[in-house]
Every structure is written in structure tokens, then in C-alpha cells.
Amino acid sequence: MSRSVLITSAAVAIVLGLAGCSSSGASAGSSDNTSSASGDLPDVSSAIKEVKVDKTLAASIPQAIKQDGTLTVGSYLYYPPSIFLAKDGKTVVGNDNDLLQALGRKLDLKIKYQNMDFSALITSLKSQRIEVVMSAMSDTTERQKTVDFVDYLDSGIAIVVQKGNPPGITGPKDLCGKSVAVNTGTSQQLYAKQRSKECVADGQKALKVTVTDNAANNQTMLRTGRINALLTDLPTAGYMAATVENGKAFEVVKTDVINRDPYGIAVNKGNPELRDALAKALDELIKDGTYAQILKAWGVQNGAVKSAAINGAD
Known part of the structure; x- marks a missing residue:
């Protein structure tokens, strides 16, 4: 999301009120907890559970993250269908969340969210309060001056x-x-x-x-x-x-x-190991079909990419 995109409370309310399947999601601040409180939303939990750890990629993760076993993700949790809170006000849902959960399984990491204003995300990443940003954030040449992106969806x-x-x-x-x-x-x-x-x-x-x-x-x-x-x-x-x-x-x-406005996972420029591991894990999810299942469930398959791109914005 670039800040040229306006997100209103009305937009959030109407999307939450018009969804039509059942789902599980991660609780804000935690990892892959499931909750019926996520309501009538797309459910790809079975596909995510089938994702296997890639031991080689998991071993390439920076030692501090690997020891902790948790990837701390900064996000603005009010942007459906990409990433938002379910009706219980705490369960994180959306295509970004589902993709993160699948990436976490591939890299043997739990996902922990830090919910914050969109404008604070890159600053928090640079100050290492968080380890990545995934929040429908547009990969732009201007942002590439300070962070790297792993592009995962064309918008x-x-x-x-x-x-x-x-x-x-x-x-x-x-x-x-x-x-x-x-x-x-x-x-x-x-x-x-x-x-x-x-x-x-x-x-x-x-x-x-x-x-x-x-x-x-x-x-x-x-x-x-x-x-x-x-x-x-x-x-x-x-x-x-x-x-x-x-x-x-x-x-x-x-x-x-x-x-065209690609969305990317933002990673600090001083952390190429994490950036490359995420890109390779995404490529594996694309190849095995998990990526396509997630996007189709949320109705965003028109934005599918054929492979992960690093800093792919024009």
C-alpha cells in the first residue's frame, strides 16, 4: 500500500461484513494460533499445514532469529483483504497473513506481529524493533534507498x-x-x-x-x-x-x-541472508501451488507473480 491509497473505516467494515467462507488466523502478537473468532473468511489452513520445512533455507536464517524461532513482523492490521483483524479484534487474517504463515512453516519460524501505524513501519524496521514488514507495502524505488523488498504480489x-x-x-x-x-x-x-x-x-x-x-x-x-x-x-x-x-x-x-505497483516484504539492507531466504521460500511456495491456493481463496489471484523478485519495482 502506498499512502496514496486511502483506507477508511467504512472500507474495513464492508469487507469484513461481506466475506463468505470459514477461516483460521494468527492472533495479533502471537504466531499461528487458530480461532473461530476469525468468522466467515477464506480457510487455507489445511494447505498451510502441508508446507514442509526446508532445512537448508532454515539454516540460512540469521542466527539471532533462528535461536529465537520467531520472525517479528511489523504490519498495519487494517487493510483487507491483505491483512486485517477478524471480528474478535485480535485474530490476524488476510492473504498476507496466510502467506506469512506458509513462509514461516517453510523456514521453521513462528510469526509474531507488531501492529503499528503504516508511517512507522520502515522506521521501526531500520531501528530493528521488527525484523520484516509485510503490510501490502508498495515496493518503490524511493523506499529501496533504505530497505530491500521481496516482491510477492502485483497490485x-x-x-x-x-x-x-x-x-x-x-x-x-x-x-x-x-x-x-x-x-x-x-x-x-x-x-x-x-x-x-x-x-x-x-x-x-x-x-x-x-x-x-x-x-x-x-x-x-x-x-x-x-x-x-x-x-x-x-x-x-x-x-x-x-x-x-x-x-x-x-x-x-x-x-x-x-x-503496476508490486507489494513487497521489506527487509533491512544489512540483512541479505533473511531477504534471500524469504525469496527462496516464496519461490518454493509458488512451485508447489500453496501460493496459488492462498491467492485464489482471497480473490487476489490476478496479482500472482511467477517468481519472487528482489527490488523489482520499475
């Missing part, structure tokens, strides 16, 4: 339409003249403004853009046909399409991700 802007795609939108070129909604202060708002100017410059109609600070209202407008499309980030778009009305309300337009 960016996605176009969401009603199920069946009644406006016939196949990509950005079809947005000209269409009514779209975006959240205020987001990269989607900036993109809609830019795309509208391009449409006019090409002799087409401008976008009709509705800007709100309420993700729930945007979804309602799309569901009732008051707008043609909703612009949001890719993981949220996939999760909406998979969960709202049991997947019968929305779909994500199948097109290239707009303004």
Missing part, C-alpha cells in the same frame, strides 16, 4: 463492473464517456483525472467521475447502476468480486494492471 489499479459487464468495458480505452467512482485522495482519483484528459485530447468524451470518501457508497452506486465502473486497487477489487453477494454482484475487467 495497481483495477476496473470493477457489475457482473456480466453491462457497459462492455474491456480496458482503460473504454472508460471515455463512462461514469466511474473513486475514493478521494487515492491514486485512482489521480488516474481518473489523467485518463479523462486523454479521452478529451483524443476527441472523445471525458470520464464522469464521482469522488467520495466512502468505499461502501461506491459499491452501492455500482451495484444499483448509478455508475458504470469503480476504480480501486487490484487486491480489493478481486476480493470484492469474489465475496460480495457470494461473487454474484461484481467482476474485475480482465485487462493489464493499470500503473
